[in-house]
Amino acid sequence: MQRRPSQELLDSDSGSPKEVADSLIDLRWFNRWFGGIATVRSMIRSVAQRTSATDLSILEVASGEGYILNTLREEFAASGIHLKITLLDRVSAHFSSNGLFPKIAADALSLPFADSTFDLVSCSLFMHHLAPEQGVLFAREALRVARKAVLVHDLIRDPLHLALAYAGTPLYRSRITRNDAPASVRQAYTVEEMEAFFREGGAAAVETRERYFYRMGVIAWKEQAG
DSSP states (O other), rough: OOOOOOTTTTTTSSSSHHHHHHHHHHHHHHHHHSSHHHHHHHHHHHHHHHHHHEEEEEETTTTTHHHHHHHHHHHHHHOOEEEEEEEEEESSGOOOSSSSEEEOOOOSHHHHHHHHHOEEEEEEEEGGGSOOOHHHHHHHHHHEEEEEEEEEEEEEEHHHHHHHHTTTTTGGGHHHHHHHHHHHHTTOOOOOHHHHHHHHHTOOOOOOOOEEETTTEEEESSSOOO
16 A cells, blocks of 8 residues: 555644534543554653653654643553653644643744753654655654653554554545545555654664554664663
């Protein structure tokens, strides 16, 4: 299945406030039940175990409201791992009104931070929006800003995944989701393509795990992990 760049309505801020709100509810549902939260949980746990870290500062890029990390924050705190989260998105209106985390409106391809500012740079369901050359640029920028690693949770492009995205149409709350779910799959990357972005971007090592329901988790290490 060849990758096909596709317009996603949520990216262009199309739709009424209710349609956008309903689409965000759909996204939370996808992440809770179809592997998003589990994928990010597994990657953070792996980094914490490999580095013996009990405090991790995380920059979440293209964060929106930061639902996944906010969901995991208390869970990790209960096990003695403290996540210090900063949210970054291209438009400040994408943030929720809660005051839990610092929020910065900025370009993901030109991160406004010094080298090695955060332990981890993370993104969820973001990189499939980027053209291949942008994927390499983001990989390079994210590795520059990270001290330990970059974490990527994204979809895997596959014909059966596309069929499932269409099959779920009756369950989606918003017309935005009915457009964006199959569009996301059509322009998603394969595991091999994603790994190549980070190798070209300068990662010392890249670990990729395929998760259920066509999700991938990528840990791009800035230096060889022990």
